[in-house]
Amino acid sequence: MDTLIKKSSTNTENTMTSLTGDIPFYKPLGKEEEVFKHAYGCRIPVLLKGPTGTGKTRFVGYVAHKLNRPLITISCHEETSSTDLIGRFIIKGAETIWMDGPLTKAVKIGAILYLDEIAEARPDVIVAIHSLTDHRKELYLDKLGETIKAHKDFMLVASFNPGYQKGFKELKPSTRQRFVALSFNYPSPKDEAEILVNETQLEMSVAKKLVGIANRIRNLTELGLTETVSTRLLVDAAKLIHSGLPKRLAVRVAVVEPLTDDLEITESLADLCDLMI
């Protein structure tokens, strides 16, 4: 049987977040919560588009909490296959047993399933979710030859980093059009400073300086950086500063160095940041 594999070999990272615990802090940036709640009411899949570190994953955690649904997250990468999502036979002692994958589990219990970076996954993943994204709302378990109907509360969410940068994969129109799409981008300076303060208890005056640096670098399009300063990088810098690392060093290691390996650009960005912090 070609589906037989050892118990430990699953190559997809996934996490299940239950409803216990505090609601994640999320600063709304627009109408995303309202749209999501309506999409959930209509059980229309939602696609979160936007550059890395702009709050997509945080938003899903927050809204799942608000809707009181368990959340199952799958971080997709080049090796993520439909088998990783649907399930497989595993060997347990002398027996072979079927184990539901995270997608099958979500479909059965009525969870929100979040496919993070969906475009990275193998094409068979997209094929597997098609029947869940249209009127059929069912999942075909190919290895069992079974079709299961999705629980009434099941919902599919995916995130995607649009292909305006080299190296990122595109998502086919036939797939995109199965979702309503919400765009994420860098927050306004005021919102971003508030996020930093909330995330790290950093002083507002320093948070504002970090946001100033970020916006300055974001506007330096002529540097040709593949990715620019995300809120995530700023949060890291803010944490390091709050924990006592000198500000300039924190900005250098958390903001400048992760952006580029070009020595000249690194030095000029570091100089710019030194002046601003």
Ligand SMILES: Nc1ncnc2c1ncn2[C@@H]1O[C@H](COP(=O)(O)OP(=O)(O)O)[C@@H](O)[C@H]1O
């Ligand atoms: N709107 C927001 N509200 C609260 N935190 C945010 C927000 N946007 C970004 N963040 C912060 O930035 C970090 C990265 O966001 P994340 O959701 O992981 O980004 P993405 O999934 O878009 O790559 C979060 O851990 C959080 O600290």
Ligand SMILES: [Mg+2]
């Ligand atoms: Mg994410």
